[in-house]
Amino acid sequence: MSVVKITIIEDEEDIRHLLLYNLEKEGYSASGYESGEEGLAAVRAEQPDLVLLDLMLPGIDGMDVCRQLKQDAATRDIPVIIISAKGEESDIVAGLELGADDYLSKPFSPKVLLARIRTVLRRFAQPMADEGDVIQVDDLSLDPKKFTVTISGVPVDLTAGDFRLLTFLASHRGWVFTRYQIVDAIRGEGYVVTERAIDVQIAGLRKKLGAYGIYIQTVRGVGYRFQDA
Ligand code: CA
DSSP: OOOOEEEEEOSOHHHHHHHHHHHHHTTOEEEEESSHHHHHHHHHHHOOSEEEEESOOSSSOHHHHHHHHHHSTTTTTSOEEEEEOTTOHHHHHHHHHTTOOEEEESSOOHHHHHHHHHHHHHHHHSOOOOTTSOEEETTEEEETTTTEEEETTEEOOOOHHHHHHHHHHHTTTTOEEEHHHHHHHHOBTTBOOOHHHHHHHHHHHHHHHGGGGGGEEEETTTEEEEOOO
């Protein structure tokens, strides 16, 4: 297996060095850049397996870097994890909606950093499951073709909207989604939900799922994530 390459774009030297240290210790090949311009050029040249991208950068900021990476066919498929300072939830939301794949809030522990990286890399390495495949989460079983959800064999009574919502979240375990992304993904013929209504619908769905309700995690200020496997 070839070495996984990670490009870090972070202007704060301490954090950049901490990231480089932890990634190299873990066996990744990492390179660090302190500006958006340098980082973009490096990603284009190196084609890394993943990019860690700070949002607040001198010159072109992280949001612009993310936009440019996700708009360019040559770099679009490289996963991006945003690094943000505390209180930048609205920027995280904007970054995710631009196509970033996950985020880390400073300060973060090396453990969380490495877990996020592993999750995102795994997601990109695996082919997406077929849409009709049965989703199994411990004793919860969801059959997209039959429109049924059971827990330990007992049917759960869900509305069509609940079903769409649960299918979307559970088929993307570990992914964080903004409300807008959820609304966009589950809208369909005859089914429209607003961003405001998502919270209410999630609360209702959690209740119906009983002990499995906790699998739908609230990501404060950002959105929701179905607990990773
Ligand atoms: Ca910064």
